[in-house]
Amino acid sequence: MNWDDTPEEAAFREEVRAFVRERFPESYRPAGDEEQSLEPEDVAGYNWPVDRVADDPGRRDGARAWAEALAERGWIAPHWPEEYGGAGLSALEEFVLHEEMMRARVPTVNGIGAFLLGPTLLVHGTDEQKAAHLPPIAKGEATWAQGFSEPGSGSDLASLRTRAVRDGDDYIVDGQKVWTSLGQYADWLFVLVRTDPDADRPHRGITFLLIEANAPGVTIRPITDIRGAVPFCEIFFEGVRVPVANRVGEENRGWYVAMSALGFERAGIGATIKYEQALAELVTYLRSPDGRRFARRSPALRQEIARRQTEIRVLYNLARYTVSRQAAGDEPDFEASINQLFGAELHQRLARTGARAFGRSAALWEREGAPMNAAFTHMRRDSVASTFLGGTTEIQRNVIATRGLNLPRS
Structure with missing residues (x-):
């Protein structure tokens, strides 16, 4: 396949580059020593949902100004129709926009709300849900978090136990969610609940609800991860009233709505650019006077780096293929799972390559005085979660086998 830009795409790419140069706020600088979210679309040093409420006024104002600049163009949610605050861009134009933002190392805005x-x-x-919720996302005024995983119901999501019982025009929700990325910063949650505990198959009794994060009965507790950061939380629901009007899709059919959301989650370009940049920085460092002493320790390191470079190009092509399916009018399906699986495992391989390059120095966690400011030490900790974020490798392989290869489910 030929992924070269058309003349129109090339012109749009230049437009994006000029926009970033001219409109990205000077005060919105990366926080290099802070641990960031684990989401693939995040840029190192930035975490927009956190930055927009930061104590540092320069960072907070910069995050909000950047959102306003993007919203003027409809570029927070560029593929959406203009009536909801989007720009009506094609899927390929949206891909180019996000690719150029990642290459410029400036953050996207409203990730989970805009992308999922x-x-x-x-x-x-x-129509009412679209009118109520899409414009605030497209303006950077409302942020969202995904409430799917539960204790004991992560990989086996269909076994979830959070209950919703119909009471007139409301559902009464009770249960717990866990590992909710940035839930402590969200204004709204989209949540899977069980509405039919007697369904013949577990996934047939699940409903998709939209819940305000500050609704009475919702308790959010941040969770500290292996890095000492708090990128996610656990959420408790105790007698939470949710209007039936906040149900997306039919009752007991929320599983199929959720699968659409997860397909969009697995289709992005962000991880590819991050890995490409990280590997380029590793090579540059190993060629420098400070880095040559590490390069000499492993004669096979050159071949290993070459393999990582090849794999990154494969991941890029997988992302381009996935977006080409979207451009043709298809929703992401098993192709997006291939992208997710390959990217997650590549993240871990790349982290191990960096660790091997630095030998015992790869154990240094403090950034000051460490090779490359301990970038690959931190990447290795980050990568631990890669193979279960957005669906475990086992789940991705099952999706690929059953939907892509038409293999039997048992």
Whole structure:
């Protein structure tokens, strides 16, 4: 396949580059020593949902100004229709926009709301839900978190136990979610709940609800990860009233809505650019006077780096293929799972390559005085979660086997 830009795409790429140079706020600088979210679309040193409420006024104002600049163009949610605050861009134009933002190392805005919930509402939401929720996302005024995983129901998501019982025009929700990325900073949550405990198959009794994060009965507790950061939380629901109008799709059919959301989650370009930049920085360092002493220790390191470079190009092509399917009018399916699986395992391989390059120095956690400011030490900790974020490798392989290869489920 030929992924070269058309003349129109090349012109749009230049437009994006000029926009970033001219409109990215000077005060919004990366925080290099802070641990960031684990989401693939995040840029090192930035975490927009956190930055927009930061104590540092320069960082907070910069994050909000950047959101306003993007919203003027409809570029927070560029693929959405203009009536909801998007720009009506094609899937390929959206891909170019995010690719150039990642290459410029400036953050996207409203990640989970813009990349997951918004496209899901466009497919499954009512007109009222679209009108109520899409414009605030597209303006950077409301942030969202995904409430799917539970204690004991991570990989086996269909076994979830959070209950919702119909009571007139409301559902009464009780249960717990865990590992909710940035849930402590969210204004809204999209949550899977069980509405039919007697369904013949577990996934047939699940419903998809939109819940305000500050609703009475919702308790959010941050969780500290292996790095000492707090990128996610656990959420408790105790008698939370949720209007039936906040149900997306039919009752007991929320599983299929959720699969759409997860398909959008697995289709991004962000990880590819991050890995490409990290590997380029490793090579540059190993060629420097300070880095040559590490390069000499491993004669096979050159071949290993070459393999990582090849794999990154494969991942890029997988992302381009996935977006080409979207451009043709298809929702991401098993192709997006291939992308997710390959990217997650590549993240871990790349982290191990960096660790091997630095030998015992790869154990240094403090950035000051460490080779490359301990970038690959931190990457190795980050990568531990890669193979279960957005669906474990086992789940991805099952999706690829059953939907892509038409293999039997048992």
